[in-house]
Amino acid sequence: MKVQGEPTRSIWVETDGWTVGIIDQTRLPHAFVKVKLSTAQEAADAIRGMVVRGAPLIGATAAYGVCLAMREDASDAGLEHALSLLRETRPTAVNLHWALEGMRRVLTPLKPSERLAEAYRHAAALCDEDVACNRAIGGHALKLFQDAWDRKGRKGRLNVLTHCNAGWLATVDWGTALSPMYLAHDAGMPLHVWVDETRPRNQGALLTAWELGQHGVPHTVIADNVGGHLMQHGQVDLCIVGTDRTTAHGDVANKIGTYLKALAAKDNGVPFYVALPSPTVDWTIHDGVRQIPIEQREGTELSDVTGRLPSGEVATVRITPQGSLAANYAFDVTPARLVTALITERGVCAASEEGLLSLFPERRPAK
Numbered sequence: 594m595k596v597q598g599e600p601t602r603s604i605w606v607e608t609d610g611w612t613v614g615i616i617d618q619t620r621l622p623h624a625f626v627k628v629k630l631s632t633a634q635e636a637a638d639a640i641r642g643m644v645v646r647g648a649p650l651i652g653a654t655a656a657y658g659v660c661l662a663m664r665e666d667a668s669d670a671g672l673e674h675a676l677s678l679l680r681e682t683r684p685t686a687v688n689l690h691w692a693l694e695g696m697r698r699v700l701t702p703l704k705p706s707e708r709l710a711e712a713y714r715h716a717a718a719l720c721d722e723d724v725a726c727n728r729a730i731g732g733h734a735l736k737l738f739q740d741a742w743d744r745k746g747r748k749g750r751l752n753v754l755t756h757c758n759a760g761w762l763a764t765v766d767w768g769t770a771l772s773p774m775y776l777a778h779d780a781g782m783p784l785h786v787w788v789d790e791t792r793p794r795n796q797g798a799l800l801t802a803w804e805l806g807q808h809g810v811p812h813t814v815i816a817d818n819v820g821g822h823l824m825q826h827g828q829v830d831l832c833i834v835g836t837d838r839t840t841a842h843g844d845v846a847n848k849i850g851t852y853l854k855a856l857a858a859k860d861n862g863v864p865f866y867v868a869l870p871s872p873t874v875d876w877t878i879h880d881g882v883r884q885i886p887i888e889q890r891e892g893t894e895l896s897d898v899t900g901r902l903p904s905g906e907v908a909t910v911r912i913t914p915q916g917s918l919a920a921n922y923a924f925d926v927t928p929a930r931l932v933t934a935l936i937t938e939r940g941v942c943a944a945s946e947e948g949l950l951s952l953f954p955e956r957r958p959a960k
């Protein structure tokens with residue numbers, strides 16, 4: 594998508610042919626800073642420190658982390674070390690495991706001397722696949738936006754609510770939940786997006802608002818607790834979010850607070866859609882609440898807030914009393930029964946085992 598009018602992806606190989614470029618997402622929206630990764634350790638640190646984040650981008654960065662590792666040591670031991678270093682970075686997004694398993698599958702049978710070139714080739718293909726999936730998701734979701742717009746009699750504006758950042762910054766390009774927003778806006782639909790601030794790290798207020806602003810999509814940032822009120826007053830036509838891991842039965846893990854939005858949407862008859870590329874489905878698990886590992890992060894992400902002072906300086910301040918404990922659960926699980934539909938690159942389906950298998954029949958377990 595565009596940054597100051599320039600087409601930009603969230604990750605790329607630099608012109609030297611091997612270092613990996615990323616955008617430091619901890620600096621947005623106050624500064625647009627590009628960073629070069631040159632080692633697997635730097636890639637792992639970028640994922641853990643959320644310099645890059647969002648399930649598909651975590652997977653893409655891990656894939657390039659393996660490429661960087663192959664420059665240092667392309668032996669079997671070097672490959673295993675890189676895979677385990679990168680696997681330990683963040684626990685919830687299954688795209689990380691999908692990307693690393695893909696790298697393992699293509700690199701293991703090769704001689705060490707052949708691994709470096711193949712690693713870069715596979716990582717680039719994985720990124721291009723993510724872009725194509727997200728563009729396709731946007732097309733399928735756009736039809737749902739158009740239906741909602743028709744139901745409104747094409748009057749006023751179409752109000753869409755989203756949580757966290759499932760935009761191009763969270764993927765390689767386009768985003769998942771934000772992909773149809775760009776398409777709808779470009780098609781001339783009078784779209785307006787309610788952007789949940791998404792405490793504690795404020796991915797909505799900092800990243801989604803910035804992305805939508807760069808593309809000129811009208812939006813309003815709201816506190817996380819506002820959505821239910823807006824829904825009660827007919828101010829939300831549909832909700833759409835991304836996911837870090839979706840079970841084979843359609844339960845959805847996403848940024849903390851997603852579950853409460855889905856409950857409010859159900860109570861108010863507002864459609865609640867989840868957009869995901871198929872590498873976000875964990876086909877091995879069925880019960881999201883019991884089986885999806887939920888990341889817990891440092892309490893300081895909750896107790897401290899970073900922003901721009903009137904002087905222009907960016908500063909971090911503490912907002913909780915000294916001595917108060919802070920529990921920082923990063924994700925929650927929305928059960929499939931609260932999800933109106935899943936939107937994948939192959940189309941729209943019910944959030945259920947049968948729904949997913951109707952789009953991905955090759956995943957049906959052999960009898």
Ligand SMILES: CSC[C@@H](O)[C@@H](O)C(=O)COP(=O)(O)O
Nearest residue numbers: 646647648759763769835836848
């Ligand atoms: C297309 S991204 C889907 C999810 O990864 C996104 O909604 C999300 O929760 C990101 O969490 P984050 O902790 O910022 O990595």
